[in-house]
Amino acid sequence: MTFNRTRIAPTPSGFLHVGNVRSFLLTREIATATGAKVLLRIDDMDRARAEDKYVQDIFETLSYLGIEYDEGPHDLSEFKACWSQEIRMPLYDAALKALRESGKVFACSCSRADIARVSVDGSYPGTCRYKGLSLDTESVNWRLATDRGAAVTVNRLNDVPINTNLPQDITDFIVRKKDGFPAYQLTSLVDDVHFQVDLIVRGADLWSSTVAQLYLAQVLGYVSFLNTTFHHHPLLTGTDGAKLSKSAGATSIQYLRARGATPAKIRKMAGS
Numbered sequence: 001m002t003f004n005r006t007r008i009a010p011t012p013s014g015f016l017h018v019g020n021v022r023s024f025l026l027t028r029e030i031a032t033a034t035g036a037k038v039l040l041r042i043d044d045m046d047r048a049r050a051e052d053k054y055v056q057d058i059f060e061t062l063s064y065l066g067i068e069y070d071e072g073p074h075d076l077s078e079f080k081a082c083w084s085q086e087i088r089m090p091l092y093d094a095a096l097k098a099l100r101e102s103g104k105v106f107a108c109s110c111s112r113a114d115i116a117r118v119s120v121d122g123s124y125p126g127t128c129r130y131k132g133l134s135l136d137t138e139s140v141n142w143r144l145a146t147d148r149g150a151a152v153t154v155n156r157l158n159d160v161p162i163n164t165n166l167p168q169d170i171t172d173f174i175v176r177k178k179d180g181f182p183a184y185q186l187t188s189l190v191d192d193v194h195f196q197v198d199l200i201v202r203g204a205d206l207w208s209s210t211v212a213q214l215y216l217a218q219v220l221g222y223v224s225f226l227n228t229t230f231h232h233h234p235l236l237t238g239t240d241g242a243k244l245s246k247s248a249g250a251t252s253i254q255y256l257r258a259r260g261a262t263p264a265k266i267r268k269m270a271g272s
């Protein structure tokens with residue numbers, strides 16, 4: 001199989017860790033094997049958490065480890081001038097407008113605590129679905145009223161497609177956050193359509209996001225995205241079986257480099 005384009009899409013809300021590197025290396029490897037170009041897309045839409053030092057860390061880490069990409073920014077100033085998600089805000093706004101006009105989004109004023117009180121597994125219990133709150137209310141999430149019976153087809157790399165219903169944890173998922181900015185499921189989809197990405201390599205923890213984005217693509221009529229091929233790779237686990245994450249500071253590339261870890265050593269830790 002051959003593909004047009006894939007992407008690595010880190011979020012600049014913390015220092016990169018070994019788990020990120022694993023995903024980057026796998027993406028690069030599969031791209032090379034399938035003829036796909038690799039786009040570096042830095043997801044900086046989370047305004048409260050994105051920081052310049054973390055954007056810098058992405059460039060430094062890719063360079064240190066010799067992970068090559070074909071498209072995207074090479075330094076902070078180029079990123080800010082040409083590649084920040086802020087630049088694509090009109091595209092996200094157009095998608096939100098289309099959702100609003102479809103009548104399929106509703107305003108939700110619930111806090112995390114409100115949801116935790118009534119939902120055993122943390123999934124959204126539908127509290128605000130029929131409240132009729134105006135979408136123009138201050139500080140409300142916009143949620144997509146998901147259809148429980150809906151199904152999507154996930155095309156998988158070197159494997160048969162899977163038909164699946166929407167997992168519970170994406171019930172009525174958020175498309176616009178209380179701060180007024182578009183949510184991850186929407187920006188990621190709009191970007192992948194915009195950049196004509198046809199291969200997505202991501203960790204198995206993002207399976208629900210894949211289903212959410214395919215469902216959203218159906219609602220928005222983004223037909224090209226429905227043909228995207230996905231590869232969900234297993235996550236790295238620590239020696240104690242715990243999932244490696246940003247909270248485990250000892251796996252950040254900065255930390256490892258400060259203690260003398262070579263690129264070869266870090267690549268090995270990442271399972272390459």
Ligand SMILES: [Zn+2]
Nearest residue numbers: 108109110128
């Ligand atoms: Zn609500």
